[in-house]
Amino acid sequence: xxxxxxxxxxxxxxxxxxxxxxxxxxxxxxxxxxxxxxxxxxxxxxxxxxxxxxxxxxxxxxxxxxxxxxxxxxxxxxxxxxxxxxxxxxxxxxxxxxxxxxxxxxxxxxxxxxxxxxxxxxxxxxxxxxxxxxxxxxxxxxxxxxxxxxxxxxxxxxxxxxxxxxxxxxxxxxxxxxxxxxxxxxxxxxxxxxxxxxxxxxxxxxxxxxxxxxxxxxxxxxxxxxxxxxxxxxxxxxxxxxxxxxxxxxxxxxxxxxxxxxxxxxxxxxxxxx
Amino acid sequence: xxxxxxxxxxxxxxxxxxxxxxxxxxxxxxxxxxxxxxxxxxxxxxxxxxxxxxxxxxxxxxxxxxxxxxxxxxxxxxxxxxxxxxxxxxxxxxxxxxxxxxxxxxxxxxxxxxxxxxxxxxxxxxxxxxxxxxxxxxxxxxxxxxxxxxxxxxxxxxxxxxxxxxxxxxxxxxxxxxxxxxxxxxxxxxxxxxxxxxxxxxxxxxxxxxxxxxxxxxxxxxxxxxxxxxxxxxxxxxxxxxxxxxxxxxxxxxxxxxxxxxxxxxxxxxxxxxxxxxxxxxxxxxxxxxxxxxxxxxxxxxxxxxxxxxxxxxxxxxxxxxxxxxxxxxxxxxxxxxxxxxxxxxxxxxxxxxxxxxxxxxxxxxxxxxxxxxxxxxxxxxxxxxxxxx
Numbered sequence: 001x002x003x004x005x006x007x008x009x010x011x012x013x014x015x016x017x018x019x020x021x022x023x024x025x026x027x028x029x030x031x032x033x034x035x036x037x038x039x040x041x042x043x044x045x046x047x048x049x050x051x052x053x054x055x056x057x058x059x060x061x062x063x064x065x066x067x068x069x070x071x072x073x074x075x076x077x078x079x080x081x082x083x084x085x086x087x088x089x090x091x092x093x094x095x096x097x098x099x100x101x102x103x104x105x106x107x108x109x110x111x112x113x114x115x116x117x118x119x120x121x122x123x124x125x126x127x128x129x130x131x132x133x134x135x136x137x138x139x140x141x142x143x144x145x146x147x148x149x150x151x152x153x154x155x156x157x158x159x160x161x162x163x164x165x166x167x168x169x170x171x172x173x174x175x176x177x178x179x180x181x182x183x184x185x186x187x188x189x190x191x192x193x194x195x196x197x198x199x200x201x202x203x204x205x206x207x208x209x210x211x212x213x214x215x216x217x218x219x220x221x222x223x224x225x226x227x228x229x230x231x232x233x234x235x236x237x238x239x240x241x242x243x244x245x246x247x248x249x250x251x252x253x254x255x256x257x258x259x260x261x262x263x264x265x266x267x268x269x270x271x272x273x274x
Numbered sequence: 275x276x277x278x279x280x281x282x283x284x285x286x287x288x289x290x291x292x293x294x295x296x297x298x299x300x301x302x303x304x305x306x307x308x309x310x311x312x313x314x315x316x317x318x319x320x321x322x323x324x325x326x327x328x329x330x331x332x333x334x335x336x337x338x339x340x341x342x343x344x345x346x347x348x349x350x351x352x353x354x355x356x357x358x359x360x361x362x363x364x365x366x367x368x369x370x371x372x373x374x375x376x377x378x379x380x381x382x383x384x385x386x387x388x389x390x391x392x393x394x395x396x397x398x399x400x401x402x403x404x405x406x407x408x409x410x411x412x413x414x415x416x417x418x419x420x421x422x423x424x425x426x427x428x429x430x431x432x433x434x435x436x437x438x439x440x441x442x443x444x445x446x447x448x449x450x451x452x453x454x455x456x457x458x459x460x461x462x463x464x465x466x467x468x469x470x471x472x473x474x475x476x477x478x479x480x481x482x483x484x485x486x487x488x489x490x491x492x493x494x495x496x497x498x499x500x501x502x503x504x505x506x507x508x509x510x511x512x513x514x515x516x517x518x519x520x521x522x523x524x525x526x527x528x529x530x531x532x533x534x535x536x537x538x539x540x541x542x543x544x545x546x547x548x549x550x551x552x553x554x555x556x557x558x559x560x561x562x563x564x565x566x567x568x569x570x571x572x573x574x575x576x577x578x579x580x581x582x583x584x585x586x587x588x589x590x591x592x593x594x595x596x597x598x599x600x601x602x603x604x605x606x607x608x609x610x611x612x613x614x615x616x617x618x619x620x621x622x623x624x625x626x627x628x629x630x631x632x633x634x635x636x637x638x639x640x641x642x643x644x645x646x647x648x649x650x651x652x653x654x655x656x657x658x659x660x661x662x663x664x
Contacts (some may be wrong), residue, residue, distance in 0.1 A: 224613050256558065
């Protein structure tokens with residue numbers, strides 16, 4: 001992504017759209033748990049290296065010649081360029097004060113259907129990557145065998161762009177899993193409209209790739225991490241949403257109902273490709 | 275299986291994932307008490323539509339033959355009030371008509387489970403345990419009883435089964451006899467628990483053990499041995515974290531850490547160990563305040579968790595449905611969360627304990643602790659689906 005493709009965002013009084021922890025500052029009337037996040041449920045920045053993420057993706061997807069699609073150095077250059085583009089935007093720069101995880105999404109895994117790709121390719125690879133990083137613990141897809149054809153993209157949250165690009169080319173970028181902490185799921189889908197075009201709501205494809213490369217995003221010893229909603233897709237049951245969630249030292253992929261009180265524990269993510 | 279997991283375990287639409295033993299148990303209940311089985315089977319759908327499906331812990335009165343170090347109910351007992359004020363409880367105490375009305379409202383709202391608690395339920399007087407069970411109506415509600423096991427001999431166990439009690443939750447706080455007896459301040463209580471286990475099985479009662487876990491105990495050999503015992507005997511071990519309330523208020527060192535809780539989550543893979551946050555058949559309920567549990571005190575107050583001393587309303591003054599649905603909007607109690615609010619969230623614990631302070635009469639009434647200021651915006655079912663909730 002180049003700076004020129006990223007419209008400048010509208011800075012707030014504090015000089016940006018995001019707070020000191022990279023959470024989008026709620027506007028008046030938005031459906032959030034609280035204006036200020038007390039960070040009881042929170043994430044910690046996981047350590048990563050671009051060669052490490054690249055190697056993990058190659059290994060767990062079983063793509064021995066990943067370098068022919070994208071090398072670790074190219075991956076890093078693209079992500080760094082994207083980072084600089086975000087940092088140069090006064091409104092968006094604060095995103096990088098929050099947890100940020102690079103991802104690389106490959107056309108080789110693309111299927112006609114997101115659910116099928118998750119079920120048969122991406123989540124199994126997330127599982128092996130997780131278990132390798134956290135021996136003795138589990139990664140479990142509670143929706144195994146149920147995903148194909150079940151999670152269409154939500155219109156208007158800019159996720160179609162990522163899906164379309166993914167089918168044709170290597171997509172790289174950043175996943176910001178804590179950017180919409182405490183936002184109601186429907187509000188996550190609305191709030192994207194007030195953000196610059198470069199930003200999309202996060203969904204399961206790039207989140208899965210982020211976990212594959214950096215499996216310990218939700219690994220916390222002293223605090224509970226947020227549940228990471230994947231709000232760019234909507235299961236057929238309108239009450240449900242999909243998410244990654246820790247269960248102790250284990251990782252799960254599951255769905256639950258969003259009906260009820262807005263939860264402090266749920267966090268939506270934002271994604272910047274580039 | 276824990277009380278908290280009863281709903282999940284009895285949901286019909288999860289039948290494919292059930293163990294054979296669980297299917298048999300449900301089938302048996304459906305044959306004997308189809309009305310209750312149908313209500314339990316509807317719980318998952320109700321939960322997904324944003325409605326609470328709590329088990330109702332009913333502390334009809336607060337008599338107890340024990341005086342345990344860690345008791346969260348001691349402050350509700352006459353013996354405590356007499357010490358402080360020279361007088362027993364002066365507030366209106368639930369009578370059988372009040373309990374029948376609670377049962378009616380709960381049934382009307384689709385709730386299906388009552389736990390007799392206290393104090394020690396088996397020493398209830400005026401009304402008696404049998405009268406309370408009858409007033410709850412074991413043909414309309416799945417009835418469980420807490421007990422310290424002291425009086426649960428074979429004859430009593432058969433009697434409980436005969437009056438409609440389905441399940442017993444038996445307290446065992448150490449696998450080391452001397453430690454349990456010391457913790458419970460009752461020599462001989464460990465032996466009585468062991469006998470009560472056999473008596474419950476022989477009478478055909480469902481049974482779980484309940485144990486209170488403090489930080490120092492989590493990784494102890496004793497607790498591991500208790501887990502082994504539970505596995506060997508095929509008894510679910512319901513673990514409650516120590517809470518800094520009641521007699522434990524000044525023992526923050528008893529609280530478990532997140533690391534302890536995660537260690538316990540790992541034990542669930544190997545042993546029949548449960549907390550109220552343990553998922554069952556793919557359902558992650560998290561903290562079950564209001565959503566999966568309430569306690570009704572002897573004064574009709576509804577508290578959202580057995581270990582909280584702040585009310586969300588009194589069903590003698592306003593409908594149970596109104597109280598529960600308000601509780602679901604409370605910022606602490608309603609939203610899904612994976613941890614134990616009163617056992618782990620230090621900010622909430624401080625709010626709770628500062629609010630309760632040195633009050634003599636508990637729980638703190640609605641408006642003086644929990645209040646309308648805590649209410650959150652809701653994501654309503656009808657906005658998502660066009661379906662009218664009800």
